[in-house]
Amino acid sequence: xxxxxxxxxxxxxxxxxxxxxxxxxxxxxxxxxWAQGMIGFLPVxxxxxxxxxxxxxxxxxxxxxxxxxxxxxxxxxxxxxxxxLPLVVGLICVGxxxxxxxxxxxxxxxxxxxDGRGSIVAGYWVxxxxxxxxxxxxxxxxxxxRVGEPRMPVPQLRAxxxxxxxxxxxxxxxxxxxxxxxxxxxxxxxxxSVGIPLLFFGSIGAMLxxxxxxxxxxxxxxxxx
Numbered sequence: 001x002x003x004x005x006x007x008x009x010x011x012x013x014x015x016x017x018x019x020x021x022x023x024x025x026x027x028x029x030x031x032x033x034w035a036q037g038m039i040g041f042l043p044v045x046x047x048x049x050x051x052x053x054x055x056x057x058x059x060x061x062x063x064x065x066x067x068x069x070x071x072x073x074x075x076x077x078x079x080x081x082x083x084x085l086p087l088v089v090g091l092i093c094v095g096x097x098x099x100x101x102x103x104x105x106x107x108x109x110x111x112x113x114x115d116g117r118g119s120i121v122a123g124y125w126v127x128x129x130x131x132x133x134x135x136x137x138x139x140x141x142x143x144x145x146r147v148g149e150p151r152m153p154v155p156q157l158r159a160x161x162x163x164x165x166x167x168x169x170x171x172x173x174x175x176x177x178x179x180x181x182x183x184x185x186x187x188x189x190x191x192x193s194v195g196i197p198l199l200f201f202g203s204i205g206a207m208l209x210x211x212x213x214x215x216x217x218x219x220x221x222x223x224x225x
Contacts, residue, residue: 015140016070019069019133019134019137019138019141020065020070021133022065022137024130025126025129025133026058026062026127026134027058027066028126028127028130029048029124029127029128030055030056030127032048032127033123034055034100034123035047035104035107035118035121035124037108037111037116037118038117039115039116046104048127050107051107052099054099054100055100055127057199058097061089065089065134068085068086068089083142086137086139086142087139087141089138090131090135090139091138093134093135094135100127101120163221165218165220166220167214170213173210173212174206174210175206177205177208177212178203178206180205181201185200
């Protein structure tokens with residue numbers, strides 16, 4: 001008889017386990033100091049919660065990845081947003097981590113104005129290790145073949161069909177919504193603190209744009225048909 005393995009995949013399969021480990025490391029690094037220095041005899045530090053709060057964004061994304069790793073079925077979908085989410089979130093983490101380097105150097109320039117100095121410290125690199133793990137594992141989870149799918153499907157050109165209208169308009173709506181509300185965040189908030197509002201506004205705009213775009217696309221499909 002075939003033995004049935006029990007328990008969550010998080011505790012018995014390498015990909016969910018590796019993703020969860022990377023997310024935990026990332027979350028720890030997000031709350032550690034990223035840069036430290038001195039202004040005269042006064043010690044100063046810069047962390048992920050300072051400035052644009054890049055560390056808070058990374059910690060939030062790490063929590064999302066932990067929830068994904070906890071779900072038994074997140075490595076199984078052949079298509080759709082759930083398949084691409086680990087890769088997309090991993091790439092976003094890389095981008096936010098790079099922005100953290102820029103924020104730390106901006107802090108250095110402010111310290112230098114007061115005859116101070118500083119340097120990147122271990123906390124930033126701890127976050128970088130977590131970012132590297134979740135980005136690599138997320139890419140593997142997304143791009144690996146599924147059961148019954150010997151290889152990733154190769155996109156093929158074909159003539160557009162009427163059934164494509166809702167999805168195309170939904171994607172366009174999502175991009176437009178993210179751009180519009182992202183621009184609103186840039187206009188409303190100072191550059192040093194725009195990180196979280198930009199992510200929040202952009203996400204809300206994308207979700208609303210997809211919703212309204214798909215609704216509009218369905219109406220267009222009926223009109224064309």
